[in-house]
Amino acid sequence: MDIILDNDASYEQVVEALKRCGAEEAVCCRTEALFGLAKSALVREKIAGVTIQLLDADGYAIRQVTSRRRDENASQGDALNDRQVAVVKALEKVLAYCRKEGVQLVGYSDELVALPAHVKPEDIATASARDIDTRGVYRGAEALMFDPGSDLCKVLG
Known part of the structure; x- marks a missing residue:
């Protein structure tokens, strides 16, 4: 009741x-x-x-x-916990704003670069490119493939 x-x-x-x-x-x-x-x-x-x-x-x-207790260690093994999912959703909203404002994000080697949406792929090294400070969160696939400690390198290796 x-x-x-x-x-x-x-x-x-x-x-x-x-x-x-x-x-x-x-x-x-x-x-x-x-x-x-x-x-x-x-x-x-x-x-x-x-x-x-x-x-x-x-x-x-x-x-x-x-209310519920926050489980920092997701009991589902490798799955993201609720807080991590919320962060990813916030990132997706930011990416939607990037698209709305005409900003494209390009994985460039091991960096993430922002460019105006109208820049052609062959002009990716343009002076209008801006490096994004990803604080170590973003790593390009090339960095994973050549990092001897990465799981991807072990799978491919």
């Missing part, structure tokens, strides 16, 4: 409700301010596995958050 908080609930009452909330239940709020208070209590008290809902006047959930 869901727990519906009074609009004037104190921080302590919110925390108590969060701690009582079962896995199939939710702590429900009717005001944006109380919803914000419940979210901050959830984080501050480090309570995992609890759902908080913001209800509209008719009792329908219009916003919802569910």
Whole structure:
């Protein structure tokens, strides 16, 4: 059964409700301010596995958050964890902006280079090319193939 908080609930009452909330239940709020208070209590008290809902006047959930523990070591072996997936999605958004603004990114040997989209492939060494500081995150395939310690080199080797 869901727990519906009074609009004037104190921080302590919110925390108590969060701690009582079962896995199939939710702590429900009717005001944006109380919803914000419940979210901050959830984080501050480090309570995992609890759902908080913001209800509209008719009792329908219009916003919802569910807390969970961050698993830095993905239990799925080599799969990306949730945080890493979020970072990749943010990168994809940046790449979409690059495309929208007419910027192409080209893997050039072991570097990543930005060029205006209208530059032809044969003009890749143009003065308008800008090296991207990838902070060591990007490595071209050539670097992997010639790095004796890389798994790719072991497979090809």
